[in-house]
Amino acid sequence: DADVTQTPRNRITKTGKRIMLECSQTKGHDRMYWYRQDPGLGLRLIYYSFDVKDINKGEISDGYSVSRQAQAKFSLSLESAIPNQTALYFCATSDSGGHTEAFFGQGTRLTVV
Amino acid sequence: EDQVTQSPEALRLQEGESSSLNCSYTVSGLRGLFWYRQDPGKGPEFLFTLYSAGEEKEKERLKATLTKKESFLHITAPKPEDSATYLCAVHGSSNTGKLIFGQGTTLQVKP
Numbered sequence: 001d002a003d004v005t006q007t008p009r010n011r012i013t014k015t016g017k018r019i020m021l022e023c024s025q026t027k028g029h030d031r032m033y034w035y036r037q038d039p040g041l042g043l044r045l046i047y048y049s050f051d052v053k054d055i056n057k058g059e060i061s062d063g064y065s066v067s068r069q070a071q072a073k074f075s076l077s078l079e080s081a082i083p084n085q086t087a088l089y090f091c092a093t094s095d096s097g098g099h100t101e102a103f104f105g106q107g108t109r110l111t112v113v
Numbered sequence: 114e115d116q117v118t119q120s121p122e123a124l125r126l127q128e129g130e131s132s133s134l135n136c137s138y139t140v141s142g143l144r145g146l147f148w149y150r151q152d153p154g155k156g157p158e159f160l161f162t163l164y165s166a167g168e169e170k171e172k173e174r175l176k177a178t179l180t181k182k183e184s185f186l187h188i189t190a191p192k193p194e195d196s197a198t199y200l201c202a203v204h205g206s207s208n209t210g211k212l213i214f215g216q217g218t219t220l221q222v223k224p
Contacts, residue, residue, distance in 0.1 A: 004156075033211075042216040043157070043200070058211070090156055100204045101147050102212055104156035 003027045004105035006091050012111045013081050021076045021108050023091030032074040033092040033102060034058075034066060043090065049074055050096065081112040115140040115205045119215035126191055126222050134186040134199055134218045142206030146184050148177050149200040151217070157200055191222045 004025045013019050023032065034046040045058030047066040055066060063085060065077045078085055088109050092102040116139045126132055138146065145164055149157035161170040163179040170177045174195060176187040186199055198219045202212040 040216065043202075043214040045211060048211060088154075092156075100145055100212070101159050101162050102202075103159060104149075106156050107154070109154070 002106065004091055004093055004103055006089075006105035006108050008108060009106065010109045012113060014113055015082055017081050019078045019081055019110070021089055021091075021110070023074045023076070023105060025072050025091075025093045025103075027093050027095075027103060028071075029093035029103075030071065030096045031094045032068065033094075034064075034074070034076045035090045035092060036060065036087040037090060037107075038087050046076065046089075078110075078112075081110075083112045086110060086112050115203060115207065115213045117201055117203055117213055117215035119199075119201050119218050121218060122216070123219045124221070126188075126220065128192055128222055128224050129190045131187070131189045131191070133188070134220070136184040136186070136201030136215055137182060138184070138201075138203045140203045140205035140207075140213075143203060144206055145204040146179055147202045147204070147212065148175075148184070148186055149202065151198045151200055153198075160199075188220070191220070193222050193224050196220055196222045 007022045033048045035043045037043050044060050049055050049068045052068050067075050088107050090107050091105040094102045118137045120135045148160040151157045161177040166181045168179050174189050178185045198217045200217045202214045
C-alpha cells in the first residue's frame with residue numbers, strides 16, 4: 001500500500017462545481033502539503049499544514065481551501081471549479097525532525113470543463 | 114526570494130552517453146537541496162538530499178553534487194529506464210518546512 005494515498009486519481013468536473021480531493025498518509029508525518037503541477041510551471045505550493053491546528057497559504061491559494069481532519073488526512077477543496085484549475089494535483093508529507101524531504105502521492109488529474 | 118532554475122529543460126542521450134543536469138539556486142540559508150525523479154503521470158520520487166557544499170551522494174548510475182550556488186546530477190552510462198523528469202528543490206531558512214521546486218529537466222535515453 002502506498003504511504004501517501006490520493007483520491008480520486010482522475011476527475012472530470014464542470015465549471016462551477018465544488019470538488020474535494022482527499023489525501024491520507026501512513027508515514028506518521030506531521031507536515032502535509034498540496035501542490036499543483038502544470039506543464040512548464042513546475043510544482044507550485046497551494047496550502048501546507050504543519051500540524052492539525054496549523055494551516056498556511058502557499059503561493060497560489062486563491063480559489064482553494066483545505067481541511068486537516070486528522071494528522072493523517074488533508075483535503076483540498078475547489079469551491080467553484082474553473083477551467084484554469086485543470087492540472088495535476090499532488091499531496092505530500094514530511095516530518096518535522098530535521099529531515100524535510102517530502103514524500104508524494106500518486107497525484108490526482110483534475111479536468112474542469 | 115528563494116529561486117531554483119534547472120537546465121537544460123530537455124535532454125536526449127543515447128544509451129551509455131554520460132551527461133549532467135544542472136540546478137542553480139538562490140536561497141537564504143540553505144537547509145537542504147533535494148533531487149527527485151518523476152515518471153509521467155506519477156508523483157515525484159525522492160532521490161537525494163544534500164546539505165552543504167562539497168557533499169556528494171550516489172545511487173546506481175546517479176551522482177549528485179553540491180556547491181554554494183548549484184547542484185549537478187551526473188548520470189553515468191544511462192539506460193532507457195533512466196528516462197524521466199528530474200526535479201530539484203531547495204529548503205531555505207526563510208521558507209521553513211517548504212520546498213521550492215525548479216521546473217525540471219526531462220531526460221530521454223534512447224537505446
